[in-house]
Amino acid sequence: MRTLAIKRTTQNLIQTGIDVLFVAEQQKGIVDMNEQLKLCQCGGKAELRHKGNEYTKKRSSIIGCTAFGCTIQQVVSTMHRSLEWCDEKAIEKWNRRPIEDALNKQVTDYQIANELLTAKLAALNAKLTRITIDKRKLANKLQEHVS
Ligand SMILES: [Zn+2]
16 A cells, blocks of 8 residues: 555656656747747737647647737647647747738838939939039120120
């Protein structure tokens, strides 16, 4: 009876140790993963969590905003692939910003257009300066002929 109790206690301790190590490794992984996450659209910090693990039927990677009241989240679940796959997909989806990317492209296009227009304006100003000088020279010549 006592041997059985000791055996159970030992098994429990080993299992607890394994669980602690698993959680620690998982948390370490999650911390590293969190560094890859862009801020939430609201400006809040994003955090990656897991639901289930490699031993459960279904597993999910959930990226959510930690800002109070913000419910924005990205969930990727699978039954046949690994949690790492879920993490990768969830991070890829979370970090995708189509509106921001489109706006950034527009800003770049406007900057290029602005540079072109600035160059054209400089060329026109140089031409105007030449014309003004020529006009003055002609006005002086005309003045000499008149007088
Ligand atoms: Zn948010």
